[in-house]
Amino acid sequence: MSAALVIDIILWGSVLGVGLIAWQRGPKVMTSSLREGIWDFINIVPRIALGVLGSGYIAAVIPQEVITGWLGPDSGWLGVATAVVAGGATPGGPVIGFSIGAVALKAGGGAPQVLAYVVAWALFAFQRLLLWEIPFMPAKFVWFRAVVSIPLPFLAAAAAMAIGKP
Amino acid sequence: MDRPSAPARKALSDLPLKDPAALPEDTEPAPRKKRKPIGWSMITIVVLVAVSATLVWRRDGMAGVLDILTHDLALFGGILPRVLAGCLLGAFIAEILPHDKVSRSLGPNSGLKGLLIGAAFGAILPGGPFTAYPVASALLAVGADFGATISMVVSWTLIGYGRAVAWELPIMGTDFTLWRIVLCLPLPVIAGAFGRFVYVRMYSAKDEVE
Numbered sequence: 098m099s100a101a102l103v104i105d106i107i108l109w110g111s112v113l114g115v116g117l118i119a120w121q122r123g124p125k126v127m128t129s130s131l132r133e134g135i136w137d138f139i140n141i142v143p144r145i146a147l148g149v150l151g152s153g154y155i156a157a158v159i160p161q162e163v164i165t166g167w168l169g170p171d172s173g174w175l176g177v178a179t180a181v182v183a184g185g186a187t188p189g190g191p192v193i194g195f196s197i198g199a200v201a202l203k204a205g206g207g208a209p210q211v212l213a214y215v216v217a218w219a220l221f222a223f224q225r226l227l228l229w230e231i232p233f234m235p236a237k238f239v240w241f242r243a244v245v246s247i248p249l250p251f252l253a254a255a256a257a258m259a260i261g262k263p
Numbered sequence: 264m265d266r267p268s269a270p271a272r273k274a275l276s277d278l279p280l281k282d283p284a285a286l287p288e289d290t291e292p293a294p295r296k297k298r299k300p301i302g303w304s305m306i307t308i309v310v311l312v313a314v315s316a317t318l319v320w321r322r323d324g325m326a327g328v329l330d331i332l333t334h335d336l337a338l339f340g341g342i343l344p345r346v347l348a349g350c351l352l353g354a355f356i357a358e359i360l361p362h363d364k365v366s367r368s369l370g371p372n373s374g375l376k377g378l379l380i381g382a383a384f385g386a387i388l389p390g391g392p393f394t395a396y397p398v399a400s401a402l403l404a405v406g407a408d409f410g411a412t413i414s415m416v417v418s419w420t421l422i423g424y425g426r427a428v429a430w431e432l433p434i435m436g437t438d439f440t441l442w443r444i445v446l447c448l449p450l451p452v453i454a455g456a457f458g459r460f461v462y463v464r465m466y467s468a469k470d471e472v473e
Contacts, residue, residue, distance in 0.1 A: 104425075107389040108348045115355035126358055134354030137397070138347045144305065145346055149339040151312030153331040158318045191426055195434035202439070212443055215435070216450075219420045225392060227308050230416075233349075233396035236304040238403065242413050245458040249417070249450045256446045263442030 141232050148228030155224065156188030161197065168201035168214060176210040177254045184217025184250065194218040209257040213250040220246045345393040353397030357405050366406025371459070373411060375452070378459075381411035382451040385418030391426075395419045410459025418451035 120127040167183040187194050198215045202208070221243060230239045257263065320328050369377045381402075388395055399416050407415075422444060431440045 104390060105345070105348075108345060108352075108394060111389060111394075112348050112351050112355070115352060115359060118359050119355050122359065130354045130358035131351070133358070134351035135347075137354060138350040141346060141350065142343070145342070146339060147305075147308060147312065149342070150332065150335045151308060151315070153335040154312055154315035154319050154328075157323075157327075157331055158315045191430040192434070195430050199434050199436075202435075208439075211439075212446065215431075215443060216421065216447060219426075220417070227304075227311075229392035229396050231304045231308070234400050235403065238409060238412065239304070241409060241458065241462070242416060242454075245413060245461060246417060246454050248457070249421075249454055252450060252453065253443075253446050257442075260446075262446075263439045 144232035145228070148224075148232060152188070152224045152228050159186065159188045161189075161193060164197055165200060165204075168197065168204075168206050168210065172207045172210065174251075176207060177213045177251060180210045180214035180254075181217040181221075181247075181250045184214045184219075185221035185223060187218050187222055188224055190224075194222065208263050209254040212257050212263065213254040216250040216253045220249060342393065345391070349390070349393035349397040352394055353401040356398055357401035360401075360405050362405045365402065369402060369407035369411040371408040371410070371463070373408070375456070377408075377411045378414045378452045378455040381407070381414035381455060382418040382422070385415035385420075385451065386422040386424070388415075388419055388423065389425065395423075408459065409462045410455045413458040414451045414455030417454045421447040421450055 116127065116131075119130050164183050164187050167179050183197075184194075187197060195215070198211050198218075201214065202211050206214075226239065226243065230242075234242075316328060319331065323330075367373065368380055373380070385395070388398060395416065399412050399419075402415065403409075403412050427440055427444060431443070435443075
């Protein structure tokens with residue numbers, strides 16, 4: 098069974114579960130939330146379409162080699178800061194992000210720097226921000242969340258340096 | 264971290280008790296999320312996409328542009344059902360969660376406990392971005408504050424098992440992934456606390472006027 102199928106089963110199972118709870122509260126609760134959800138979907142589709150179709154072009158103009166180049170074996174805090182910028186600028190999905198991290202580790206990148214890269218990529222990768230977070234969440238929240246998260250990759254790198262792991 | 268104020272401590276100690284104010288929840292109309300107008304974020308994206316597409320067209324010609332378009336159209340078709348599921352999940356959760364309880368346990372006065380609940384929720388949430396963001400948006404709509412919602416989103420991003428198991432373990436290796444997660448464990452709560460600290464100082468004066 099593929100991972101995608103498992104995700105879909107868990108996902109629709111959860112929808113069914115909360116739908117059932119709504120239905121127990123009364124058919125009116127059920128139909129009104131159903132309508133609300135479908136309206137959200139209709140509203141979100143053009144934004145997702147723009148994000149998905151657009152991010153392919155954005156990724157095509159930021160080649161992967163550029164990012165890998167930024168993650169050289171430059172140690173110290175400058176290396177961490179570069180890694181954070183590189184994480185945010187990495188185009189594409191999880192395969193690309195983690196692959197770049199793995200390549201940097203093998204090429205002699207310091208573990209705290211690679212850690213900062215992976216954390217920054219998870220927090221700030223512009224493609225996920227544009228494609229998923231902005232369409233679904235209030236824009237004010239998204240920017241606020243991103244700014245507040247800026248210290249996190251540095252904290253993670255500092256913790257890694259302190260304990261000498263991974 | 265900001266010290267919880269007197270009402271915050273009170274709300275914390277109230278939490279496990281049955282509150283009579285929680286009873287009339289059925290009579291209270293559910294607050295509706297406002298649908299988003301086309302804002303600056305969307306305009307920025309449109310401009311970014313247009314510029315990138317033009318660059319691709321100048322470099323690779325029309326074939327390059329169409330190549331990316333067909334690939335991304337297939338991707339888009341594949342994720343649409345999941346987006347629908349995410350939207351339905353968010354809508355149902357917004358409807359069935361008792362709003363007063365959510366605002367008490369995840370609201371601005373929920374203290375460290377609210378941030379921990381948010382972080383725990385983010386860590387166990389199944390699915391990908393198509394569930395995390397609609398559900399986070401639903402939580403905001405039913406009374407969670409920015410701090411708890413930040414904890415939830417950051418926790419989903421950094422601690423959530425979905426991406427770690429599917430992508431990080433096989434690509435980065437077990438040792439790196441596990442240490443990465445251990446080192447990230449405190450971060451969602453730190454981010455939420457910092458967010459709440461900044462938010463209160465940025466917006467509280469405005470809220471008090473309202």
